[in-house]
Structures are given as C-alpha cells and as structure tokens.
Amino acid sequence: MKRTIIRIDEEKCNGCGLCVPACHEGAIRIVEGKARLVGESLCDGLGACLGECPMGAIMVEEREAEEYSEKAALENIMAQGPGAVEAHLQHLSDHGQKEYLEEARRLLGEKEGGMQEKPMACGCPGSMTRDMRGAKREGQGVVSVGPRVSRLEQWPVQLKLLNPRAPFFQGADLLVSADCVAFAYADFHERFLKGKAAVVFCPKLDQDIEGYIEKMTEIIRQNEIRSITVVKMEVPCCLGTLKIVEDAVRRSGKNVIIKEYTISLEGAII
Numbered sequence: 001m002k003r004t005i006i007r008i009d010e011e012k013c014n015g016c017g018l019c020v021p022a023c024h025e026g027a028i029r030i031v032e033g034k035a036r037l038v039g040e041s042l043c044d045g046l047g048a049c050l051g052e053c054p055m056g057a058i059m060v061e062e063r064e065a066e067e068y069s070e071k072a073a074l075e076n077i078m079a080q081g082p083g084a085v086e087a088h089l090q091h092l093s094d095h096g097q098k099e100y101l102e103e104a105r106r107l108l109g110e111k112e113g114g115m116q117e118k119p120m121a122c123g124c125p126g127s128m129t130r131d132m133r134g135a136k137r138e139g140q141g142v143v144s145v146g147p148r149v150s151r152l153e154q155w156p157v158q159l160k161l162l163n164p165r166a167p168f169f170q171g172a173d174l175l176v177s178a179d180c181v182a183f184a185y186a187d188f189h190e191r192f193l194k195g196k197a198a199v200v201f202c203p204k205l206d207q208d209i210e211g212y213i214e215k216m217t218e219i220i221r222q223n224e225i226r227s228i229t230v231v232k233m234e235v236p237c238c239l240g241t242l243k244i245v246e247d248a249v250r251r252s253g254k255n256v257i258i259k260e261y262t263i264s265l266e267g268a269i270i
Helices: 070-078 082-094 098-110 188-193 209-222 240-252
Strands: 002-008 028-031 034-037 058-064 173-178 197-201 227-233 257-263
Touching (some): 002 034, 070 082, 082 098, 173 188, 173 240
Parallel strands (some): 173 197, 173 227, 227 257
Antiparallel strands (some): 002 058, 028 034
C-alpha cells in the first residue's frame, strides 16, 4: 500500500543512534554502523524521530510500504515498560491518530489483567499540548500605540511556492524561518523580517525535504545572497530547519554566512 513512512539516508547517517530511542515502536536499529528501518510495519510514519537526527538523515515520504501494524509495534513498546506505553499513547493522541489509539487501548485491555492507564504526560515534545496563559502577564513588554507596520516585502513566502529566480532574492539577506516562529516571537517583523527576503517551511510536517534542500540550493546558487538568518523553535522536530540550510549552502558551493536563532515556546530567544 502507498502510505507515509520514514526514509533514512545512509550516506548522511553517522550511526550516532539518537533516533533509536526516539522510535518507541522499535522500527529503527543500528546495523553495521548505520541507522536502518528494520520493520516497515513498525513505522507509523508520524516522524517522532526526525528531530533527533543531528545529520538530517531522516525524512518522511509517501511510497509503497508494508502496512503499519499497531499490534506488532505495541508488543515492542510493552517490553520497554509502562512509561514507553504511556509515551506511545500520547504520541498517537498528539498526532490525531484516533484509529491507532483505539486499537492500542483495545489491545492493552486484552492483555491479562489489562493495564491501568495513567495520565499521558509525555510523548512527541513538539506537538505536546501546553497551556502557557499563566506565564503571560498583562503589561509585560512594550505595547505599541496603533497598528504596527508589516515588514513583509514579497509574496509568496512558503518555500514550496517560491521561484528561485524571483527578483527579491538577488543581493538579499535571507530569512529562513520555521512556520511556528512568527506566532511564538512577538517582535518577529522588527527583529528578524525587516529588510530580508523570507523563506518559510516546516521541517516536520512538510514531506519533500530533499526537494526543499534542492530549491534552497538553487536560491543560493542563482543569486548573490549576502547572509542567511535561520530562526527555529526549541522543539526537537525543528532542528531540521538549520540542517536544510546547511546542506543547501554546501551543495551551492558558495560561502554564505549563516546566523542561527532559537525561540523558546514562551517566545524568548535562547
């Protein structure tokens, strides 16, 4: 069947093994010094492992693959203990996988004596629900009088829609931002966007990562890019933002200054 599943670029993989514990289903193992997908039926294709790879060797794609088996995955997970089971249930819940979640609960209930469910407190960090209203205090920061000026000087901004030969790229300082940054960082327009050509994407949810690297490479290769500012969120699944840019600069053969900023979930530069 054709479905979403991970792919591991063995040339990029350095065998660090950080992705292995990130995959509770047990679909990834280190074999002969490289991370490998050892069971297609164990990979749910949701990409919890993406942000753990420092080399950007893991991506999500749609292709012909063996159907995911919640039963097989759950057997692996249960061997890791109750904590792993809770994390898996939270993972499915965070990603809206109601069918798999119901199946997992049914399978757990069929086990002798069942398993007492506990509140799900962990899972995919980037998609975990957090209520931060109490952290924001009225009057904090500077409140401007009247509407603020947008610093956006182009359209479109999504990398998927951008033309590498668009005139606004020539001689530009480039801002490469993860999708969520503008929502988290209040002064996004003045601090980061002002005076820059913008490129926006999500390294977790967007599937054509290789295509993004190729397009970024063309933007850099076809234009005189003065600098690149990369702004990403602190969650692990956002690490790929910088990796895509670094790969593109390397492939372009050019020497471009890269500045990196990370934004916390509370909206601060860290």
